[in-house]
Amino acid sequence: MFKKIDNSFAYSVLAGGPIINIFTIGKDGIEDGMTAAWSCPFDPDVLLVVIDKTHTTAKNIRETKKLVIALPTKEGIEDSLKLGSIHGRDDQNKLNKVKLERTENFNYPILKSSIAYFECELADENLFEDKGICLAKVQHVYVQEQYWDDKEQAFVPGCFNTIHHVAGSKFSFGGTVVE
Numbered sequence: 001m002f003k004k005i006d007n008s009f010a011y012s013v014l015a016g017g018p019i020i021n022i023f024t025i026g027k028d029g030i031e032d033g034m035t036a037a038w039s040c041p042f043d044p045d046v047l048l049v050v051i052d053k054t055h056t057t058a059k060n061i062r063e064t065k066k067l068v069i070a071l072p073t074k075e076g077i078e079d080s081l082k083l084g085s086i087h088g089r090d091d092q093n094k095l096n097k098v099k100l101e102r103t104e105n106f107n108y109p110i111l112k113s114s115i116a117y118f119e120c121e122l123a124d125e126n127l128f129e130d131k132g133i134c135l136a137k138v139q140h141v142y143v144q145e146q147y148w149d150d151k152e153q154a155f156v157p158g159c160f161n162t163i164h165h166v167a168g169s170k171f172s173f174g175g176t177v178v179e
């Protein structure tokens with residue numbers, strides 16, 4: 001039997017994609033990071049992320065047209081909550097509170113425990129300005145090599161360490177693959 005719930009929880013029922021972190025740098029050179037639950041692929045090399053227009057991240061993307069999207073693992077939950085609870089505009093040292101490493105080409109920060117990252121450029125400025133929908137055209141994608149199967153072009157079974165938002169500060173992880 002189905003149970004009807006409030007329409008405002010539709011997003012929570014669909015919750016599928018992994019939690020992501022988005023890293024940006026403002027034109028003033030100040031680095032920022034946030035956490036997002038609302039994302040999915042849009043094209044094979046284009047990712048879609050919904051970003052509130054008032055976030056510092058949105059300002060930085062407007063200024064530079066660049067962003068790095070990273071997939072945190074269970075080890076990154078605490079840091080992801082930190083990134084997701086402070087605005088860069090309120091704390092210019094926000095990233096000092098989390099453990100970081102740098103990306104290969106953009107030299108942007110990402111959380112140290114990330115399983116993969118995408119260096120991206122904003123694909124559609126008007127859509128982003130109008131609706132807060134960020135189409136991120138992937139310039140480079142990197143995965144942790146021990147977790148990637150070149151034959152299958154997929155993460156190896158058993159490594160599904162990405163985290164998925166449940167509600168508040170609750171996340172799920174460790175989903176298995178079935179055939």
Ligand SMILES: Cc1cc2nc3c(=O)[nH]c(=O)nc-3n(C[C@H](O)[C@H](O)[C@H](O)COP(=O)(O)O)c2cc1C
Nearest residue numbers: 034035036037038051052055056057084086087088
């Ligand atoms: C689990 C979680 C999921 C979130 N998902 C989103 C999201 O999908 N889109 C969004 O705009 N903000 C989302 N946020 C909120 C931002 O991460 C948060 O407001 C952050 O402080 C913005 O930082 P900034 O102003 O420095 O860019 C989420 C926060 C958490 C903790």
